[in-house]
Amino acid sequence: MSTLLIRGQVLVLVASIYSLAVRAETAHEQSSSSKHSVEGKDDPTIASLENQRFTKFFFVALLSVVAAIACYQIALQGVRYLRTLVCMGTTSQRYFTRPHKLFASMKQHIFYAPLFSVRHNQEFRLSSAINFGTLPTRFQALFLLGYLGMNASFCAVSIDWSKDRQTVLETLRNRSGVLSIINMLPLVLMAGRNNPLIWILGISFDTYNLLHRWFGRIVVLEALVHTLAWTISTVEKSGWPTVGTALKHSNMILTGLIGTAALVVIFLQSPSAVRHAFYEVFLHLHIALAIVVIIAVWAHLHRCPRERQVLVGVIAAWGFERTMRLVSLVYRNFGQSKTTAMVETLPGDALRITVKLARPFSIVTGHYVYLYMPTVAWWTSHPFSVAWSEEQLDEEDSIQKDEPILQRNSLEPRSSYISLIVRRRTGFTDKLFQRAEAGVHGRIHVNALIEGPYGRQQDLHSYGTVMLFAGGVGITHQVPYVRNLVEGFGNGTVATRKIILVWIIQSPEHLEWIRPWMTTILGMPRRREVLRILLFITRPRSTKEIQSPSATVQMFPGRPNIDTLLRIEVENQIGAMAVTVCGTGTLSDDVRQAVRSRQLKSNIDFIEESFSW
Ligand SMILES: Cc1cc2nc3c(=O)[nH]c(=O)nc-3n(C[C@H](O)[C@H](O)[C@H](O)COP(=O)(O)OP(=O)(O)OC[C@H]3O[C@@H](n4cnc5c(N)ncnc54)[C@H](O)[C@@H]3O)c2cc1C
Numbered sequence: 001m002s003t004l005l006i007r008g009q010v011l012v013l014v015a016s017i018y019s020l021a022v023r024a025e026t027a028h029e030q031s032s033s034s035k036h037s038v039e040g041k042d043d044p045t046i047a048s049l050e051n052q053r054f055t056k057f058f059f060v061a062l063l064s065v066v067a068a069i070a071c072y073q074i075a076l077q078g079v080r081y082l083r084t085l086v087c088m089g090t091t092s093q094r095y096f097t098r099p100h101k102l103f104a105s106m107k108q109h110i111f112y113a114p115l116f117s118v119r120h121n122q123e124f125r126l127s128s129a130i131n132f133g134t135l136p137t138r139f140q141a142l143f144l145l146g147y148l149g150m151n152a153s154f155c156a157v158s159i160d161w162s163k164d165r166q167t168v169l170e171t172l173r174n175r176s177g178v179l180s181i182i183n184m185l186p187l188v189l190m191a192g193r194n195n196p197l198i199w200i201l202g203i204s205f206d207t208y209n210l211l212h213r214w215f216g217r218i219v220v221l222e223a224l225v226h227t228l229a230w231t232i233s234t235v236e237k238s239g240w241p242t243v244g245t246a247l248k249h250s251n252m253i254l255t256g257l258i259g260t261a262a263l264v265v266i267f268l269q270s271p272s273a274v275r276h277a278f279y280e281v282f283l284h285l286h287i288a289l290a291i292v293v294i295i296a297v298w299a300h301l302h303r304c305p306r307e308r309q310v311l312v313g314v315i316a317a318w319g320f321e322r323t324m325r326l327v328s329l330v331y332r333n334f335g336q337s338k339t340t341a342m343v344e345t346l347p348g349d350a351l352r353i354t355v356k357l358a359r360p361f362s363i364v365t366g367h368y369v370y371l372y373m374p375t376v377a378w379w380t381s382h383p384f385s386v387a388w389s390e391e392q393l394d395e396e397d398s399i400q401k402d403e404p405i406l407q408r409n410s411l412e413p414r415s416s417y418i419s420l421i422v423r424r425r426t427g428f429t430d431k432l433f434q435r436a437e438a439g440v441h442g443r444i445h446v447n448a449l450i451e452g453p454y455g456r457q458q459d460l461h462s463y464g465t466v467m468l469f470a471g472g473v474g475i476t477h478q479v480p481y482v483r484n485l486v487e488g489f490g491n492g493t494v495a496t497r498k499i500i501l502v503w504i505i506q507s508p509e510h511l512e513w514i515r516p517w518m519t520t521i522l523g524m525p526r527r528r529e530v531l532r533i534l535l536f537i538t539r540p541r542s543t544k545e546i547q548s549p550s551a552t553v554q555m556f557p558g559r560p561n562i563d564t565l566l567r568i569e570v571e572n573q574i575g576a577m578a579v580t581v582c583g584t585g586t587l588s589d590d591v592r593q594a595v596r597s598r599q600l601k602s603n604i605d606f607i608e609e610s611f612s613w
Helices: 002-039 046-087 101-111 138-156 165-191 197-201 205-238 240-249 251-269 272-277 279-300 305-333 428-438 472-491 508-522 562-571 585-596
Strands: 340-346 350-356 368-372 381-385 388-391 416-423 443-447 449-454 465-471 498-505 531-537 553-557 577-582 604-609
Touching: 046 138, 046 165, 046 197, 046 305, 101 138, 138 165, 138 205, 165 205, 165 305, 197 205, 205 240, 205 251, 240 251, 251 279, 272 279, 279 305, 305 449, 340 428, 350 428, 350 508, 368 416, 381 416, 381 449, 381 472, 388 472, 416 428, 416 472, 416 508, 428 443, 465 472, 465 562, 465 585, 472 498, 472 508, 472 577, 498 508, 498 562, 508 531, 562 577, 562 585, 577 585, 585 604
Parallel strands: 465 498, 465 577, 498 531, 531 553, 577 604
Antiparallel strands: 340 350, 340 443, 350 416, 368 381, 368 449, 388 416
16 A cells, blocks of 8 residues: 555656646746847747757656556556455455456557567577577567657657758757757666666566667667768768868867767677677676766767756766665665675575675565675676575574574574575676585685665565466575465465465476475465465476475476466466466466466466566
């Protein structure tokens, strides 16, 4: 309910900012035009007034989209809240199993739909190292198309193409330059870990990351049009030597060219294959080039105070984001004690990292943190989902005792711990694995820093049936939800009556990753009434390994047939159903497809979490 109120307040805030902006803009226009007529001056020109109008339209359009999505989210939260209240005390939730035909159809064909038939999260790969990224969903593609269309039409509209070439080029140069600048504001906002739109709109960081990439491409394109329009018009008017002279003698022209060149280099160094293969190199170069762009464009705009104001907004947004990260780092890690971590190797090239927090903080489902280990990877940070969190109640410091945190006597509260499961890749995670492997019993203690927590919490309490799919290390995202829902069922605070966890792993050894936490969950009051676990072992060494421990925890060889699993659960569905997935792209796409194909038969929501962007 509090989330609902906060979202409502933010919406009011957005509306107020919008009305203030419009009023200020109108007042400015009125005063400019009266000045214009009284003093008989040419400035502001018609072109600059047009630019102001387009800038206003641009931000109004964006704010309208934000407001519309926020309203939708508020309505959705309201529905979920009411559904939880209505269903909390009952197993008969039949009303909520029925789909709303129109909404279900929209979910099937727009909200959950991949761009084409099935593929969304499965990456296009040439090899394990060369990754060409993923396709957007249909909804994302529609939004991007609209955004691109808005930019293209702002560039073309109100340019009188019948006029002489020089005038057309001048207007085009002007308009594309302004658009390139104003697009930088959403571009920078989308890139931030502390982007407030993540929790206002309930949209995940990886979606904003996708938008960041596309907005970036638009900025580069518009900067190129701007530069080319100037170059062509100058060459046509006075020849190439004038271009050379302008570059030598005009700071404005030189800095403009530097800005555009830096943007083009950013574009060239950021394809998916480069990003994924050399993430740290990409990131550092990307930030350095972005700083060059900002400095160059700032100098370039020395005669354009209005556009400089937008750039101030860009710098402020970036500065705010970086400051928030720093504040989070300092606050989370420098208290009476310091943040330390115990890293232990696990079977199947994985690590369990138990972080002792300098300051306890509350962790909710869906949270992830950025982990820094300066002795392993300097200042770089990596995101990992919080698989488990505990209030430490031990007499002795558990990390010093090298024991899992759940196995000791509890005497008095000390500090909080969070645990992460990390799959070994080829960079930081590989280095850390090697260090831990060389430690006594495959274990080391290191100083660490935590930034965050980040991530949006999916409220699953209102669903009668919750089905969670995890592939490999994707289980780290699902364990907290299982714990939270089983706990809620035991306390009678959730509508959930059925929880089905489907975990696909290569070997039974991987069960060790979450063994201590699963033991806790399996021991929770009334767990047997609500939770079933289906384990699929894709590469068992022998059939003897496949043994189901109980009727509610079953093990199967091979890959699951997602469609069949979902069909069985839908046939026995209680209330509304949530299907969530965190794992490989193929698994996500299969689950998405199975959910979409049942939209018109049953009330099912689909939630996807991905570990890459
Ligand atoms: C929200 C989120 C939660 C995650 N949770 C987990 C988890 O619980 N357990 C787990 O094992 N993995 C998780 N990951 C993935 C994990 O962050 C990467 O596997 C890890 O950063 C790879 O580090 P590396 O240097 O060894 O990677 P490399 O071997 O260099 O690269 C492997 C892949 O990881 C990506 N990557 C590398 N560094 C980063 C970074 N700093 N930020 C984002 N992506 C990066 C690369 O683009 C590449 O695709 C999560 C990722 C995200 C985005």
